[in-house]
Amino acid sequence: MQGRQASEATSSVGGSAGRSAGRRYPWIGCLRLTHKAIEDISEIDDGLAEPFEIEQLDVALRRPWPDEHYFVAYQVTDGTPENPWPRCKKKGPALAQFRARQSDLLMTCLVYDFDNPGHARTSPELRQEFLAKLAAATAQVPVLGQWSFRYFTRGGARVIYVLEEPVPVDVGEGYWSGLRQAAAESGLWYDPKCKDWTRLFMLPYVIRDDDKKVPTWEQDYSGVVHQGGMVVSADEVPWLDPGAMSIYGHAVTAGNHEKPEPEVVQSLVEHDPRGRETMTAWHREAKRRLKGRDCYPCIFSNAAIAKPPEERLPHEIGRDDTIHEYVGQAMRLLHHVEGSSRELVYALFLPAVQQLAPDADTADWTDVLWRAVCLYWSAEDAKAVVEQAKLEQDEQRAGGITQSVRAKFYKWFEKCR
DSSP: OOOBOOSOOOEEEBTTBTOOTTOOOOEEEEEOTTSOEESSTHHHHTTOSOBOEEEEHHHHHHSOOSSOOEEESEEETTOBTTBOOBEEOSSSSHHHHHHHTTOOEEEEEEEEEEEOGGGOOOOHHHHHHHHHHHHHHHHHSGGGGOOSEEEEETTEEEEEEEEEEEEEHHHHHHHHHHHHHHHHHTTOOOOTTTTOTTOOEEOSSOBOSSGGGOBGGGSTTOOEEEOTTOBBOGGGSOOOOOSSOOSOOSOOOGGGSOOOOGGGGGGTEEEOTTSOEEEOHHHHHHHHHHTTSTTHHHHHSOOOSSOOGGGOOTTSOOHHHHHHHHHHHHHHHHTTSTTOOHHHHHHHHHHHHHTSOOOSSOSOHHHHHHHHHHHHHHHHHHHHHHHHHHHHHHHHHHHHHHHHHHHHHHHHHHHHO
């Protein structure tokens, strides 16, 4: 399947130019860094979520903004200016809650930041080097040339691949990872931090908060290039397991599964009559897999899972976020271990979480732990479904290629007889 492209030629976007004939680009949300991000859609119901300024992608890319503005590459199902969506956090139940309401968050385009080597300021020489590398990479991986928009930034370049059909954000991260890996293997550098569906990307024509408020459109690197009507099908993009993917792939809450009693710890750690601790086989395997991970000390070395609020430094995350981070880390390594269950992962963290003192918002931190375990377990289940579907898709493609080769061989053989 080839990239879909209208007859309009590649053009530079600026002023009234650059609107592609016959192509309606996706709506995107435009915002400042200070725009509030939500982790629970009850904040929408309570009127606490700020809606984005919704704009079509091609219009947003050519519009001069009065300050430092960014865009996100996701939208809610059927998102429009009349049906706006909030900025969402990756940590939190928002994605699951959208899906529970028969909606979804969809990735509309794959956006890549390419940083100059050594984070050097852009220059005519570095711009030419980037274009040469992009051309060379495209020769190896043709889909890399099927971008819709690209523009240079102060420290590199940004390339936007508009998807022909939006995909769920957690699935989209796999395509994002795959295309990024293909770029790296073909010699094209990129920003390794550009990997999460919640990522913000600075728009091209803005007034930055630094640089003495000089408009970017007055800089020598300013200018958006548009390949008219070019879009890419997800089928054309290499897929690579991004690891964490989305943190919550399914609508699962703690209420769907009964929280186990503390005695479940006895199924994980047993004691002999002389009081010496003996580990189950699963517990030993968990210890082996988690060794060296951030979550290890609180599970196996009796370290505190998080500091109380009064002792926490400004850069340190809170108890809720720490529980989510550690459980997610452990779940990715233990979910597929033989004999794993929600209850066993819960039991690993239970002693450390039981030491956390209640506060005004959380009376029992084990409720937070159990909810995190259920959500992360669901995410790993969802990832397994995606991986299986991808495996079946690859097998079907391989079968199709085999049949095609066989048919061509027989056609050639009959011709030569």
